[in-house]
Amino acid sequence: MDFAVELILVFVLLTDMTLLGTGRLATSIWLSAVQGMALGVLPLLVAEHEITLRLVVFAAVVFTLKGIVFPRLLSRAARMADVKHEVEPIVGYSASILIGLVIVILSAWVGAAFPLPIAHLPVSPVLLPTALATILSGLFLIVSRRTALTQVVGYLVLENGIYILGAALAQEEPFLVEMGVLLDVFVAVFVMGIAIFHISREFDHIDVDQLTSLKD
Amino acid sequence: MILALVCVPLVAGLIAFGWRSDAGRRMLLVLSALVHLGLTAACWIELPAPMWEGWLKLDSLGLLFLSITSVLFLASSIYCLGYLGKEHGVSHIDFEEHLFFSNEPEAVFTGCLLLFLASMTLVTVSQHFGLLWVGIEATTLASAPLIYFHRQHRSLEATWKYLLICSVGIALALLGNILLAVAATGTGTTSSSLVLSELLIVKMGHVSWLKASFLFFLVGYGTKMGLAPMHTWLPDAHSESPSLVSALLSGALLNCAFLGILRAHQVCAAAGEAPFSQGLLLFFGLLSMGVAAIFIIAQADYKRMLAYSSVEHMGILAIGVGLGGAGALGAALHAVNHSFTKAMLFLVAGNVLATFGTKSICDVRGVLKVIPWSGVLWLAGFLAITGTPPFGPFLSEFTILKAALDNDRGWVAGIYLLFLAIIFVGMANSVLVMTQGPVTGTVRPDPRREGWWSILPPLGLSVVVLTLGLYIPPRLGRLLEETQQILSPTVAAQPPKVAQQVRPLR
């Protein structure tokens, strides 16, 4: 079990790094999709008791949403806005990867310094660092990329990171809440997609760095 | 009962999306607003029973914020009648970029308004942190289309910023939820419930994680609430959305986000960590006031000015709760006062905007001469929001100041007063010159835009604010005292007895 979990986690880490490195929108959307699928499997593996039906359904929903629906929405938005490539980012790709490395090291340190207080859970030591790294790299994506789409991808990655923590730590999260959360995220992505569509129609670009007419 | 509160607007909203006739939809809007208000009033008579093993429960804190929301929604839905009537039509000229733009379909607008109300109601009644989170995120999603009512560049930009910043912030709040769950897991057991009532009594397994989770709640919901430095979306969204939406945003939405923080604060206080959360609230409160002051001085756009003033008052609320004791009561009272005053100001700002067709302060002159009613209300609102007697905000700000001085927080009081003074100067410079004096603005106003639909709601609100400044009904007083008990269980200072008996002076 644990081996599989750590495999997934490491995989997630790698996707994060690649996301930081890539400039093609299609690639980053695809990467987020893969990451989502991987995370869909996660709850089945970290479960401490036997696998309940509820857990399976949940995993399935996550898998479909994160792995299939979101990417679809995003790529549709990309098509309508017909942008293929990231605009010149604020922080270069290689630099981003380096920063990503720093992020990983940092979160590894934090994970080591502040162990989870839940001794009884079979949680691998990699989990907390991965989650942190994912969250931070998601934030970093939003901050450092200029295309609206990439920012949404960043938001998804951030969401994924939080999800990792949640799946591992708060398993008693009632079903309804989890569903609500997912629904919210879904609608968020949906609305953002619409917004991106409107942006591209109004401005003929989705470079958020040029949306600075509102300021003091 | 509680379900009804949530479902009435929800269903109405869904219907509104599908309904063809404009008139019918508007009727539906006002009607459901009335029903909602009626239900809320019923809650005043006696609190409804909890549901779903305490997930949905209306305590006095929730009731307070619910009532604010409900009243404001009624006011703005009435205002909406006049507004939609004016905004009806295919395409309009954007007065800043002089491009044509068309409004969002009215159905979508009305529907989202009702869904917005539903989500805010959910926030006020939910006692489960997860559910609370869901509700707050839902408010974001429901309100985004409202901000984008005018389909033009600036409102789109505002919407995008609102969406992105708030979503990220609230994602952090979700993290807070998880950490809270971790903290709540008692050392032995694995069960971690996120229902408030249980969190208040359970022995916190890991207080340090509780504190960490509070940090995330503070930043996450603080983003939505508009605490500096996470407030950045607020002036854009408030200035670009239709005025009634701005009214709802700063009058109701910010409070709901604040409620999220308050719930977390309750848990901290119950765990004996009140000083921690209070300290943070104080810090961010003062910071927000300072930032607001910076941007209110010499502000060129009166809607942005109001928005920043909202940042300021959110700061005041935070300070009040951060001081605890009577300060908490002051904060609760101030939430009411600020919401009504600010909503009223935004609605009046809508009239001014409709008449003068510009948001720039230096182009608007002689409001009193052109649209007397709005002019008077504008002045009254200015005096009220700056804490001038005999309007309500004076009492609450005064109570908070007293709380600060009474528990030896002289420096807090000093900074608080300093910022209040600076902001007063800034707003006075803008508002007075807009309102009084001859009509010498560069733009030609058309007085026809002042209809009764656009006067009555702000008028009613201002009457309420004035009344609250002169007399606090005993029922409300009791509610406020209960709220204080909830927010700072260990009463630090002497609570101000709001109702008292006759006592000869000598």
Next chain:
Amino acid sequence: MDLATIVPPLLALVLSPLLVGIIFRTKAIFAGRNGPPLAQIYYDLRKLMAKGAVYSDVTTWIFRAGPIVSLASLILAAFVVPFATCAAPFHFQGDLVWFAYLLAVSRFISVLAALDTGSAFEGMGASRDVLFSALSEPAMLLGLAAVARQANGATEAELNLSLTGIHQAIAAAEWGGSWLVFVLVAVALFVVFLAENARIPIDDPDTHLELTMIHEVMSLDHGGPDLGLIVYASALRLWVFGAVIVDVVLPISTGYVLLDVLWSVAALFLLAVIVGVIESVMARLRMLRVPQLLVGATTLSGVALVLEYGGRLWISPSN
């Protein structure tokens, strides 16, 4: 009050024109002429009082009120000034303020009367006159304050804040150690005296040139009885003010009332002679210098006060 106290004021009313005569005579002697008779002013007054009157058609009743009120206030002032060793008929705590303000009243009303004519010249005079009096009042009051402090330093009991009280306290005590105070105050008051009476070096009573127009120019439009009242008032002012210097600041007491009275009258005449001498040997100051002179007088009073406190420092302050 006993009737005897009425005598000094009556003396003032009767003899004051003589002082002017003495000044004229002194100047005449210095100029090598033999000048008008001492009683000349009496003749002038009689002549003026016998005339009719011409009033400017610009003026109002204020113009007519001017000479009257200003004379009235001076008459009252004469009643609060002690003479020789006899108390003033009308004295009370703080009457030195009353005295100063009576002079101010005469100034105020005559300035208004001058402005009433609407003549540029009289306006100019008024403007200067009112400023100079504003500057000379502090010198006078501070000087009197110094003397008062001196007078009260000795006595612990009742305060002496009336000219009479001060006068008697000083006359009783021998002013051995602190004579310097008195001299300084006397000099300061003398300067004020010159200013108030519009004498050289502050003002030249004999000319009406723009350069010098202060006091005299203000009476340009008055004629007949009004002018008579003004002339008489200025003579009275000389006497009253002189009496303050001679009797309050530098009292001479031999113990015999009659002798003291003669002393004081003689001293006043001497004062007049001094004025005459000054007017013969000095030139008028430039208008800009006048305020400085007055401020100088104030400083003198100040110095006197400092000495006063210097003297008090080692005596425990009474309270």
Next chain:
Amino acid sequence: MIELLLTGLGILAASGVLALLLGRWSRLANVVGATGAVAGSLLGFLPAWLTLIGGRPESASWPWDVPYGSFSIELDPLSSLFVLIVFGLTGLVAIHAAGYLDLYHKERSLGVPWFFFNLMACGMTLVAVARNGVLFLVAWEVMSVASYFLVTFYDERPGVLEAGRTYLIATHLGTAFLFVMFILMGRHAGSAASLDFAAIAGTIPESSANLLFVLAVVGFGTKAGFMPFHVWLPEAYPAAPSFVAAIMSGAMSKLGIYGLLRVLTLLPVLHEWWAWLLIAMGVVSGVYGILTGLAQSDLKRLLAYSSVENLGLISMGLGLGLLGVSTGTPGLTLLGFLGGLLHLVNHALFKSLLFLGSGVIVRATGTRDLNQLGGLARRMPRFAIAMLIGCIAITGLPPLNGFVSEFLIYLAAFTGQMRLGTGASAGMLLVIGAVTISGGLGAVAFTSLFGIAFLGQPRNERAANPAPVGWLLIAPITILAGACVAVALFVLPLVWMLLPIVSEVAHWELGGILQVSGQATQPLSAVTLGSIALIVVSLGLALLRLALLAGRRVTQAGTWGCGYLGPTSRMQYTASSYVQPAVDFFAPVLLTRTRLDAPLGLFPRRAMMVSHTDDFAKEAIYRPLFVSVEWVFVRLRWLQHGRVHIYILYLGVTIIALLTWYLSTLPPG
């Protein structure tokens, strides 16, 4: 009794609202508002008067459902003195205002000014009788805000809005200090309504007295207009309609003094340095106020600055009294407080008289620039007499009331100089000097005011034939002039009324005061006698001259131009040239800017000279302060640069900073 007062308040409020509702029928609103004001004032006047002439204080308290609030009021001698001033002036000014406003009944609704006028009167009265902190503050702000809207009555005129804003901001900032003061006062009063004065009294620890006093001086001093808090005053009074300026300087600024005195009654100790602070402020305000005032050629600015001077005199008097208390010098206490209070009453009378008079002048001639006026005494003789009385009174000359109060202050200073130690009595000399010099300069200023505006020849057309002015405008002025004379003649009874107030403020039982009261009453009776004598002698001389001139030739002729033929009215001295020597002499301390276009060439076209005197405190303290604050803030505006990902960076940085801070606070392990 106190019910009567409340009825008066009720009538005021009701008539104000009614006038507002009748706004359409402007004339009617005018009548309603005015009658309401007069009636209410008359009703309220009575109980205050009865209390002052020896009735026992009455108090009442009702619950009020606001935090810390209760509707507690009391009518003790101190309060009733100010209630008396407020109502007296409100009634008189209302009569004047009715006539003044009637001109505007066409172009604007007169309901609005009347609403605010009566509201202001209510506010002022409540301030004077309030016995609860919240009630006091509410009344205080209502009064201030209402007066702001009166000040901006002419809001279409240039500069008026700026002036009004200066006033509003100043008073609001001043009030902030009062918030703090009242809260700190109430800290140790345990009960819930901890801001009732009754609850406060006696609970204040001596340690906090100093702070409280400073707060009170700043807060109330702003309203009273002490240097350097006076800066709003020379802006607001000229901008406001004259009747508003009258009530503000006559009654409202006095309430600042009232607040100060009320606080003194509540404080446990009276320190000596407070007295010195008051005296110092008084000296500065007195001298600098009149100095700046005489440099103004604007009639109302002059009056405004003279208000600063007179408030300075009042402050000196109170300071002397305080000094007497703290050094245990009974005579000083009595004379100082009496002088201060008496001057307060007098200033209320003659300053409102003069301001109303300025209103009449403006209405008659359309200008308030002294350099344009002249010769009004021939054209409006009765009005001129009233104004002359005002001018003599405010210059502090016998035989009028101004002298009486200044005399008391002198007496106090002299007493102090005799009785106190070396250092203190040196301070007394400062007071004597200040009172003297301000008196002398006051003579300059007001001879200029009266001499230039009323005497000589008119300097332009409007002044030559002034518009007729209704009796409504004149009557109150005449009454006030009568009051000035009355106070001068009947000062002794007034002093007896003021003694209880002195005992209240000085924490000194009445019996002790009565023992030393002779120190004040004997000189005052003498002064009264002297004043009467002055009048009598003057009349006698007048009769004498009448007798002399009887049957002789009395002719009229032009003013003698010293041989210059055809002098014109333009050649007269103007106000500016009249005060020019004084202004020159004090140039080092005055900020007088002069612009001179000297006549050039053989046939000079036109020559002009403009001189304007700015306010020192405004230019040197406040303007730089505000400018620098704005400078800093503008520099900080880049924070809101509009780039969304940086905004999100703010979020990230905040949370990370918080986390690191938090982790660093955690105990190791």
